[in-house]
Amino acid sequence: MKNKDKGTAKSISIRSMNKFFQAVHVLKDLSLEVQAGEFLVLLGPSGCGKSTALRLIAGLESISSGELFIGETNVTNVLPKYRDIAMVFQSYALYPHKTVAENIGFPLKMAKTPKADIDTAVLAAAQQVELGDYLERFPGQLSGGQRQRVALARAIIRRPSVFLMDEPLSNLDAKLRGNMRAELKYMQSKLGVTMIYVTHDQIEAMTLAHRVAVLKDGTLQQLGTPKEVYSNPANLFVAGFMGSPPMNFISGAIDNESFTTKGVKLPLPGAPKSNQVTLGFRPEDCRIVKAGSGAMDAEVYTAELTGDQVLVTLQLHGSQIVSRMPKEFEIGDTQIAGIEVDARHLYLFDSESGLRITADSTR
Numbered sequence: 239m240k241n242k243d244k245g246t247a248k249s250i251s252i253r254s255m256n257k258f259f260q261a262v263h264v265l266k267d268l269s270l271e272v273q274a275g276e277f278l279v280l281l282g283p284s285g286c287g288k289s290t291a292l293r294l295i296a297g298l299e300s301i302s303s304g305e306l307f308i309g310e311t312n313v314t315n316v317l318p319k320y321r322d323i324a325m326v327f328q329s330y331a332l333y334p335h336k337t338v339a340e341n342i343g344f345p346l347k348m349a350k351t352p353k354a355d356i357d358t359a360v361l362a363a364a365q366q367v368e369l370g371d372y373l374e375r376f377p378g379q380l381s382g383g384q385r386q387r388v389a390l391a392r393a394i395i396r397r398p399s400v401f402l403m404d405e406p407l408s409n410l411d412a413k414l415r416g417n418m419r420a421e422l423k424y425m426q427s428k429l430g431v432t433m434i435y436v437t438h439d440q441i442e443a444m445t446l447a448h449r450v451a452v453l454k455d456g457t458l459q460q461l462g463t464p465k466e467v468y469s470n471p472a473n474l475f476v477a478g479f480m481g482s483p484p485m486n487f488i489s490g491a492i493d494n495e496s497f498t499t500k501g502v503k504l505p506l507p508g509a510p511k512s513n514q515v516t517l518g519f520r521p522e523d524c525r526i527v528k529a530g531s532g533a534m535d536a537e538v539y540t541a542e543l544t545g546d547q548v549l550v551t552l553q554l555h556g557s558q559i560v561s562r563m564p565k566e567f568e569i570g571d572t573q574i575a576g577i578e579v580d581a582r583h584l585y586l587f588d589s590e591s592g593l594r595i596t597a598d599s600t601r
């Protein structure tokens with residue numbers, strides 16, 4: 239890809255954006271500054287308002303209140319076609335009776351671009367997504383990944399300043415998704431466009447994003463680099479959403495600078511007294527040891543060899559604890575095992591508000 243392919247990336251400024259569908263408040267006071275050329279991932283569970291946010295940015299839905307800027311321009315009331323945005327949907331929405339070339343060239347045809355210019359641009363865009371040899375095929379004759387790339391080429395060909403993508407990889411199998419992920423990341427940085435990418439898949443978010451915006455029930459929970467969001471989650475929701483398997487949680491109380499719950503007493507110097515806290519630690523930050531020699535004992539439930547690791551699931555007062563052990567680990571017929579937790583990687587949350595509590599001894 240040559241430098242002339244670089245678009246002029248623009249920043250996006252979302253200012254106190256709200257969206258109501260009748261009485262339903264779907265997006266709540268969303269503010270986000272996306273830098274020019276940034277890859278921002280909007281991450282959250284189904285129904286949290288990700289697609290709605292994207293549709294508001296694209297102009298496909300009207301904003302109930304708040305403002306939207308693309309670059310220096312207030313586009314809050316600007317029609318979609320004047321926003322210099324390309325959107326790729328989850329279902330690629332290709333025209334089945336048009337060839338790959340016609341599908342890719344469609345936006346330029348609509349813009350009444352001369353045919354010779356369209357042909358040149360189509361070839362260039364198709365080559366960027368490695369579909370140069372497939373121009374005469376129809377979508378029905380392509381694999382899922384190839385169709386995805388047609389949709390991508392159709393977006394690229396307009397040289398937009400901003401790309402919006404709504405779960406574009408969710409129809410692909412795991413291997414292809416991995417490949418396309420790498421390709422997308424490469425393409426975004428080469429084209430230098432601003433990208434807002436929606437997914438509910440935290441692995442996609444971790445691998446693709448410069449920064450991740452975590453959304454729950456239409457409210458922004460945290461904005462940060464993947465590393466920040468993973469290792470420094472703002473609250474219980476973010477902590478539980480990032481990571482697979484997710485963070486382990488045990489509820490209990492803080493008394494005398496110790497975390498206590500039935501059969502467990504774990505010193506946490508500096509932790510403030512509280513009746514309702516949740517202790518969190520990640521599967522990679524705890525180890526299975528002999529019963530009686532760890533921070534707590536728990537009942538062994540299952541051990542699964544996933545190839546490069548063994549995931550051991552234990553039961554502690556009805557909650558499940560997962561420990562990620564090396565692939566050589568064998569649980570044998572152990573029924574009760576000890577769990578040793580890495581004291582440097584403990585998290586503490588207020589169970590009611592979900593907010594992080596920091597103490598000398600927690601992260």
Ligand SMILES: Nc1ncnc2c1ncn2[C@@H]1O[C@H](COP(=O)(O)OP(=O)(O)OP(=O)(O)O)[C@@H](O)[C@H]1O
Nearest residue numbers: 259262264282283284285286287288289290291438
């Ligand atoms: N046109 C509409 N009219 C009324 N409610 C809507 C409309 N579109 C979306 N909603 C509601 O808004 C909420 C957010 O929907 P949205 O599609 O943005 O979620 P999402 O985060 O993209 O979810 P998913 O991951 O399942 O795609 C949902 O509760 C949905 O039912």
Ligand SMILES: [Mg+2]
Nearest residue numbers: 288289290404
């Ligand atoms: Mg959606």
